[in-house]
Amino acid sequence: MSSSKPGPQPGRIDQTNVSRSFDVHARNYDKLVNANPGYHEHLRMSAKRMGIGGDGAGLRLLDLGCGTGASTAALLDAAPQADITAVDASVEMLAQARRKTWPAHVRFVHGNAEELERVVTGPYDGIMAAYLLRNLTDRNAALRSFRKLLKPGAPLALHEYSVADSARSRAVWTAVCWGVIIPMGRIRTGSADLYRYLWRSVLDFDGVEALTTRMHATGFDDVRVQTVPGWQQHIVHTFLGRSPGVPPTADDPDAPTPPEGIDLTKD
Ligand SMILES: C[S@@+](CC[C@H](N)C(=O)[O-])C[C@H]1O[C@@H](n2cnc3c(N)ncnc32)[C@H](O)[C@@H]1O
Numbered sequence: 001m002s003s004s005k006p007g008p009q010p011g012r013i014d015q016t017n018v019s020r021s022f023d024v025h026a027r028n029y030d031k032l033v034n035a036n037p038g039y040h041e042h043l044r045m046s047a048k049r050m051g052i053g054g055d056g057a058g059l060r061l062l063d064l065g066c067g068t069g070a071s072t073a074a075l076l077d078a079a080p081q082a083d084i085t086a087v088d089a090s091v092e093m094l095a096q097a098r099r100k101t102w103p104a105h106v107r108f109v110h111g112n113a114e115e116l117e118r119v120v121t122g123p124y125d126g127i128m129a130a131y132l133l134r135n136l137t138d139r140n141a142a143l144r145s146f147r148k149l150l151k152p153g154a155p156l157a158l159h160e161y162s163v164a165d166s167a168r169s170r171a172v173w174t175a176v177c178w179g180v181i182i183p184m185g186r187i188r189t190g191s192a193d194l195y196r197y198l199w200r201s202v203l204d205f206d207g208v209e210a211l212t213t214r215m216h217a218t219g220f221d222d223v224r225v226q227t228v229p230g231w232q233q234h235i236v237h238t239f240l241g242r243s244p245g246v247p248p249t250a251d252d253p254d255a256p257t258p259p260e261g262i263d264l265t266k267d
Contacts, residue, residue, distance in 0.1 A: 013197035015137045019089035019112075021194045022067070026092035028188045029068050035184065038230040043074035043130055045228055046159040046238040050126050056082030059125040062149065063087070064113045065132030069097035071159070075128055076106060087111050087119055114142050122149035130159035134205045143218035152245020156220060162237050164207030169234045173202060176231060208237060215241045 013021045022029070033039045052059060056079025063072045066086035075084055084106045088094050094108050111119030113129070114136055127146050136142045146156055163169035177199035185195035206214060208225055215223045220241030228236045 013193055015135055015201075018135045018194075018197065021197070022088075022090040023092040024191075025185075025189055025194050026068065026090060026096050029093065029096065030070075031188060032181075032185060033070060036181075038228065038232060040070060040074065042228040042230075042232060042236055043071050043159060044077050046130065046157045047071075047074040047078035047128055049226060049238050049240055050078065050128065050155040050157045052079045052082065052126055052155075055080050059083070060085070060123075062120060062124045062127045064116075064127060064129040064146070065089075065135070066097060066108065067093045067131075069100055069102075069108075071128055071130035072097065072102075072106060072108075073100075074130075076103075079126075081105070082125070085109055085120055087113060087116070089113065114138065114145075116145050116149065120149065123151040124149050124154065125151055126155045126157070128157045128159065131161070133158055133160055133211075134201050139206075140214065140218050143215065143220070147219045147243050150243035152243055154243050156215075156241045156243070158211070158215075158239040158241075160205070160211070160237060160239065161202040161235055162206060162208050162211055162239075163202060163235055164205065165209055166207075166234055170203060172231065173235055174199065208239075211239055215239060219244060 052061070059079060059082040061075055061079060061082045061084045063075050063084060063086040066072045066088045067090070069086065072084060072086040075082070082105070086097065086106065087109045088097070089110070089112045091110060094110055097108050109119055113132060127150060129146070133139055133142065150156065161173070163173045177195070182192045182195045182199065186192040212223050212225060221244050222240070222242045224240045226238050227234050228238070
């Protein structure tokens with residue numbers, strides 16, 4: 001008698017194989033996100049909310065799950081002189097990112113955000129992870145490893161869909177996915193698998209309360225949440241936290257400024 005252990009169904013995308021699926025969809029990724037109103041603006045908002053000091057000169061920043069570089073561009077906009085390391089597990093997404101024009105202080109690295117010790121060396125002055133955490137298998141371990149890479153008091157910004165706490169947000173998300181994102185993905189790429197995974201994984205992901213609790217539990221201080229405008233209001237959020245410790249003093253010219261006014265509004 002064979003023992004049947006539940007596991008991923010063949011052909012079904014889940015957190016164990018999602019990067020391979022991004023490989024397949026990489027060539028069309030930018031076309032799809034460019035058609036999403038506010039996508040780039042919201043990433044820039046999250047990067048700015050990190051409160052990185054000045055123009056970022058002398059600072060080291062990490063963009064985890066950088067994809068084709070949209071979040072990297074947002075970090076660069078917030079800190080134009082910072083050294084930015086952008087990491088992704090999908091070779092093809094990275095290839096798309098590298099085709100763009102970047103200053104010499106931005107570099108792209110192939111690697112798994114769940115094995116960062118093999119990929120990068122800290123400490124960093126800030127980490128951004130846009131639309132990444134939901135795709136990881138052990139989110140708590142990943143968050144702990146992000147925290148360990150940060151200097152004392154340095155910010156983490158998780159830019160993520162989070163709808164579980166609001167019936168309205170779940171309904172809008174489902175309507176946008178099945179009315180726009182999934183059909184558009186099918187038309188552009190011939191396959192809607194990644195976009196059905198997107199819909200399902202967001203519904204299954206932490207609500208605002210669960211994710212803020214998770215951030216506290218994995219050692220982050222000063223955890224705050226702010227949403228974005230547009231159809232994504234109360235659907236996409238910036239989750240900010242800081243590694244414990246004293247941030248650089250205010251008279252330090254490189255000191256990060258406090259994040260802008262943060263609301264913890266939920267509907
Ligand atoms: C939705 S895309 C977001 C890309 C980019 N941050 C943006 O905002 O447009 C998610 C990215 O996370 C990457 N990813 C998923 N799991 C990963 C992992 N374990 N380690 C590193 N990257 C991962 C995927 O390959 C994909 O490029």
